[in-house]
Amino acid sequence: MRKNGEHWRESAVCRQGDAEHFFGATAHQNRAKVLCTGCPARIPCLAEALDERIEFGVWGGMTERERRALLRRRPHVSSWKAVLTG
Secondary structure: OOOOOHHHHHHOHHHHOOHHHHHOOHHHHHHHHHHHHOOOOHHHHHHHHHHOOOOOOOEOOEOHHHHHHHHHHOOOOOOHHHHHHO
């Protein structure tokens, strides 16, 4: 059974890509971030990664380091989906 809101995965550009780009070394992650730029699922992908505190890989165009920094800057955000889509 699909969790609510997971339908964004069906349109994600990364479904066609190499997972190594999204979970590999920095150079690979930089290539993955470029793919995310035009992805129609970028915002819900990033929101899920931030809301669920996903620690590894590129999600929604941000690396784990970038997401950690954002979470530290905005510790009181309870719903990144609301912030990113509102």
